[in-house]
Amino acid sequence: MGCTLISIIFIFDSEDIWYLELMITLLRIPILMIGLLMSVLGSMGWSQSTAMEREEIIVESRISSGTDDAEEDPSGKMSLTSADLDLAFDSSGSESDQIVGLRFNGIDIPQGAVITNAHIQFQADEVHAGAVTLLIEGEANDSAVDFSDADSDISSRPRTTEAVSWSPLPWETEGEAGSLQQTPDIAPVVQEIVDRTGWSPGNSIVVIISGSGERTAEAFEGDEAGAPLLRVAYQVLPEDTPTVEMETETSDLQALEEQIQRLEAELAGSRVDTLSLEADVVTLTAENERFGMRLAEEQEALSQFRVQFVQEIGALAAENEGLEARLAEEQEALSQFRVQFVQEIGALAEENERLQTELAGSRLDNLLLQAELDAVPAEVETQEPDSVEVGEKVMQLEAEKAELQESLARVSEQLEQLEADLASIKESFGVAEVDTATLMAMKAIYTVRPGDSLFGIALDFYGDGSLWPDILAANGVSVEDTGLILPGTVLLIPR
Numbered sequence: 144m145g146c147t148l149i150s151i152i153f154i155f156d157s158e159d160i161w162y163l164e165l166m167i168t169l170l171r172i173p174i175l176m177i178g179l180l181m182s183v184l185g186s187m188g189w190s191q192s193t194a195m196e197r198e199e200i201i202v203e204s205r206i207s208s209g210t211d212d213a214e215e216d217p218s219g220k221m222s223l224t225s226a227d228l229d230l231a232f233d234s235s236g237s238e239s240d241q242i243v244g245l246r247f248n249g250i251d252i253p254q255g256a257v258i259t260n261a262h263i264q265f266q267a268d269e270v271h272a273g274a275v276t277l278l279i280e281g282e283a284n285d286s287a288v289d290f291s292d293a294d295s296d297i298s299s300r301p302r303t304t305e306a307v308s309w310s311p312l313p314w315e316t317e318g319e320a321g322s323l324q325q326t327p328d329i330a331p332v333v334q335e336i337v338d339r340t341g342w343s344p345g346n347s348i349v350v351i352i353s354g355s356g357e358r359t360a361e362a363f364e365g366d367e368a369g370a371p372l373l374r375v376a377y378q379v380l381p382e383d384t385p386t387v388e389m390e391t392e393t394s395d396l397q398a399l400e401e402q403i404q405r406l407e408a409e410l411a412g413s414r415v416d417t418l419s420l421e422a423d424v425v426t427l428t429a430e431n432e433r434f435g436m437r438l439a440e441e442q443e444a445l446s447q448f449r450v451q452f453v454q455e456i457g458a459l460a461a462e463n464e465g466l467e468a469r470l471a472e473e474q475e476a477l478s479q480f481r482v483q484f485v486q487e488i489g490a491l492a493e494e495n496e497r498l499q500t501e502l503a504g505s506r507l508d509n510l511l512l513q514a515e516l517d518a519v520p521a522e523v524e525t526q527e528p529d530s531v532e533v534g535e536k537v538m539q540l541e542a543e544k545a546e547l548q549e550s551l552a553r554v555s556e557q558l559e560q561l562e563a564d565l566a567s568i569k570e571s572f573g574v575a576e577v578d579t580a581t582l583m584a585m586k587a588i589y590t591v592r593p594g595d596s597l598f599g600i601a602l603d604f605y606g607d608g609s610l611w612p613d614i615l616a617a618n619g620v621s622v623e624d625t626g627l628i629l630p631g632t633v634l635l636i637p638r
Contacts, residue, residue: 226365266369275356285341
């Protein structure tokens with residue numbers, strides 16, 4: 144069997160052997176031997192783990208000056224003094240989507256630290272509920288400088304390759320600074336910056352936000368205590384620790400097993416208290432932890448969104464049912480009103496006919512009474528002045544005269560009331576104003592019904608349908624306007 148070079152690194156913690164990385168560099172070794180070697184190492188109780196318990200450190204930085212938050216409109220014009228930050232639509236200024244830049248200073252994170260979580264906390268300055276789509280990026284710079292009024296001072300800065308999307312839910316309360324005003328985890332963006340070779344603890348980080356929609360947050364100039372706050376959680380990698388290494392040349396499996404046993408005996412009484420890992424293995428492990436946390440957060444956000452979506456659908460369904468019920472009520476009320484209106488129109492038509500009849504009779508009675516009253520003096524004058532009968536007759540006639548005058552007064556009052564009622568009916572039907580003499584000259588007042596024709600009306604009243612032009616003339620309607628004679632029209636029928 145050929146000569147083989149094997150390099151083995153054993154790593155232990157303070158209580159149990161919990162991690163073993165085996166690197167085998169070989170020129171030629173049977174696959175069966177590799178499998179057997181792994182079995183032997185496994186029987187010794189050595190196991191692998193990708194989880195590491197490390198202390199998590201929190202760093203916070205709030206916007207601390209007017210040159211640390213800025214807005215840039217589509218033309219490149221900068222704004223450093225606004226009291227609020229428009230993410231991203233500016234409804235009170237350029238009326239367009241703009242870019243927002245945020246600079247956080249004194250970020251005390253060592254170069255290469257593992258960022259486990261990072262987010263920006265905003266405070267709502269205005270209430271907005273429309274759809275919003277934002278993109279959060281970082282400035283690819285070891286230590287970003289503050290903003291100036293030079294054109295395009297935000298958009299001209301280099302960006303990180305990492306970016307995070309954000310679609311915030313409605314901001315319904317002014318001054319609120321809760322989970323709704325908090326960005327999703329932007330750890331990948333911060334990680335890319337602190338991994339830069341030129342990064343040093345205490346440097347500054349710039350975050351750039353662009354997109355569409357409208358959410359308005361407090362700026363430093365509007366409320367220093369409510370200015371954007373960056374909160375970062377990170378873990379520091381352990382320092383390199385001693386390792387036990389062995390390089391051996393062997394020509395058979397037995398020699399390999401003997402060297403493994405010697406190595407186990409050598410390390411049995413002196414376990415190493417710290418952990419040493421290859422840098423790339425550590426990085427992959429940390430990223431796995433971070434992605435696991437991000438996945439949990441995304442699942443929680445999705446669950447909350449589903450609950451809210453179901454609630455909103457239920458509210459819309461209830462509102463729709465309420466609107467349908469109100470519509471049915473309004474339609475029923477309208478139908479009842481129409482029936483009542485038709486009934487009232489019919490009653491008014493009947494009342495009009497009755498009043499016309501009474502008016503004609505009252506006028507006739509009035510004329511008869513006036514004739515009798517006029518005849519009284521003539522009768523008195525024909526009597527003999529010295530006769531007793533004449534005196535009694537005079538007294539009787541005067542009594543009748545008084546009675547007739549009272550009757551005439553009553554008839555006049557009735558006549559005035561009838562004329563007032565008739566005027567009211569005219570107004571209700573929209574009949575043109577006509578004088579009493581014209582009404583007295585009329586044969587009747589007729590309300591047009593569905594299916595009526597002028598020829599038929601003339602035939603009913605005169606027995607001659609060809610007299611229908613006389614009806615038009617009495618109502619002031621020309622032959623050309625016969626289309627205006629519709630059901631419900633009140634017509635004066637001349638004698």
